[in-house]
Amino acid sequence: MIRILSTLLMLSLSLIASAATFRVQAPRQVIAGNTFQITYVLENADGEGFKQPDVPNCKLLYGPATSRSQSVSIVNGKRSSTSSIGYTFTYRAEKQGTVTVGSAKIVVDGKTLTTSAIKLEILPPDRSASSGSQQSVQAYDVNTQTSGKPIGSDEVFVRVVLSKPTVYEQEGVLSTMKLYSKYQISKFQALELPTYNDFLAEEVPVTLNGSFENYNGENYYVYVLKQVVLFPQKSGVLEVSSGTYELSVVQFDIINTAFGRMRTPVDRSLKIKSNSTKLNVKPLPSPRPADFIGAVGTGFKISSKLNNKAIRTNEASTLTLQLSGSGNLKSLSAPRYQFPSQFDLYDPQTKIDAKPSGNFLTGTVNVDYTFVPQSVGKFTIGGGTCSYFNVKTGKYESIPFEGKTVDVAKGSSSSTVKFGSEPMRDILPVFKGxxxxxxxxxxxxxxxxxxxxxxxxxxxxxxxxFIYRKTVKERANVTLMKRKGANRVAGKRLKRAKMFMNKGKKEAFYEEMLTALWGYFSDKLSIPVSELNRDNISRELLDYGMTEDGVNRIIRILDECEFSRYARPADSEMPMADVYSQACDAIGEVESTKRPNKK
Amino acid sequence: MKRYIFLFAMILVSVAVFAQSAENRAIKAYDNKNYEEAINIYDSIVQSGNVSSRLFYNLGNAYYRAGDNGKAVWNYERALKLNPRNTEARENLEFVKTKLTERILPEENIIVVFFQELQDLMSPNGWAVTGMVAFALFIIGFATYSFCSGLGMRKLGFFGGIVMLLLCIFANVMSSKAGKRMTEMRYAIVLNDSTTLSTVSHHPTSTAEEAFSLHAGAKLEKLDSAKLDTETWYKVRTEDRREAWVDGSAIGHI
Known part of the structure; x- marks a missing residue:
């Protein structure tokens, strides 16, 4: 039994254990003269025959250092464990340049696993560092980032990088705003966002990832703050500004203690002024073709489609024109079809579906022409040509879009039928009556x-x-109402009792009879049921004007009911039918007794 | 005595005949696309003091055909004021509003609109009669409660009576509100295009620097009035809730 359980447990564990993976962890950029580590990690397996690749331009200082780690986690009762082995190599970058580090290999259970090759960028060392000045700050050396050092405008700044220095009017250009810093950034806030006057801007989503970059001989942490595709709206030299920012950088206090030098991070906030870059915008060459639609870009194409299979009179049909390509899709004017005069036209609806890619917006512009033919026959919707400016060739190019011939069949004859959504074309006629x-x-x-x-x-x-106030008073008198209603209520109960009698349910019958009788006397004599007993019933009934004989009969029926209710069938002196008819008679007698007018 | 009655009847008949023939002439002029004449005839009927929702509706149509959208809107509004259930007038008003130079969309409160529509279900007199009938039913219900012996009947009389009393009160409130709307001259329509409104807060001036302009067809709510020289100026509130003063000659009262 235990063995089965443990097998099951092992089985479930092995099911959860993940597959073996082999990957590499390395920096993307290093600076010449600095040491760095490359770690190859094998997960969930034991391997043998590890072979590391050569790293060009670098000298292996130490390695491999092997490390093992194991982690177990239980999530929602599910146990999963990960084990990993890391092989770490320490190198020193010797020569600048971009090098490719090949794949590392390892054999696991007879299968060879490889890591993917990576690119490593070796940046030149800071010019200022090589000149031997001790004061200069180096992005990769924390020891130089001591607090109290003034932060120069060449140490933290924002730059606007344009993908092209010269563009045509309406031609897109990718503008990237980058933050360069020698220090790590702890806080960042835009005080004044860049404004793009004379441009149509289309934002490209970016993720704020830091990386190293060598700029003007110095190495910086670089963050891409914002990317926009800009479409200049006029020619001339235009300016792209970066906006102003407030940020905090991290400097370190270095304290000499008994245990050696300690570093404490200190935040330092500063403001960065706006930088701007000039963009030279050339006007589009003249003369512009007459059918120029304002599109500037590449690869524009036009296709069109009728959305309705059958076109009928008085029914709306749609012709969709699709313009696809890369360029200023949001600021062009779609080409126009020539519709015959027998067609009623709605305003064309334009839908733009475009995403920024590179220097352009790429996507489609759909224009829906909705028309309602008014007469039957063969009609031609006239096409034509339109032209756009191709920025690659620097020339205007013409694209034809063909017309459509449509057969209009007879639609529903009720052209006068007005649909709720159909707009009125004219006012309703005058009232002539x-x-x-x-x-x-x-x-x-x-x-x-x-x-x-x-x-x-x-x-x-x-x-x-007022005149009938006595009657009203009587009606309003609840006691009197009850007294009058007593007969009716009792009648209902008696009816139910009769039903039980017919079914032969003796006990239920007597119980119902008793309830009916007690209830009746309670209502009739205005005495609560709880206070009712034989004495006050007979007294009140005599007062009420009944004969002694009658009162005795009533008491006898009550006795009979109470006795018979718990007695065995044989004991009952009177059959149920007799009890029932006597009770009815008794109530009838009370009802027929005239009440003495004394109260 | 007999003679007077005869004379009175004659006058009535002649007035009716005059109005009848004027109506026909107006329709004829309208059909012949002679809209100016139709407007003149309808205007003369309005001047004579005899009005109806339908008359203003036809006048609105004639103004629209003649190209005066501001006055068309004004007359449709007047037609709707006399009879809020004049659906043709409402539809034409909505249509003409789409042709206006500018269109201010009023802020609409859904509850207010609901009560407005409820109020428009009947004319003020319709509501008043409803109230009277409801009161009679309330009396009947109360009588049933007082004089009937059956418990069911009494209950019916009691609760039915209460419901009827509430209905009577509600109908009278509605009648009062609808009647007020019909008789009050609370609103006005701008008749001329590019009418200048002065926005100086306390007194109207014709040469105010602080001013904005409205186009024909804009609806105004009158708040106050003042005499300036010989002209009456009105303090008004536009549908987008701006307050300003406007020259009385540039607006048509509803």
């Missing part, structure tokens, strides 16, 4: 007869109430 003119509107509310009506009705009713 009697205009029912009147001098002034007579208002009923507040007029004398309105008041008289309410007054009279109220008075009439009040007087009727």
């Amino acid at each position: 009697d205009l029912e003119l009147s001098r002034s509107a007579s208002i009923v509310l507040g007029s004398w007869y309105n008041w008289v009506y309410y007054l009279l009705l109220t008075l009439a009713f009040a007087s009727v109430l």
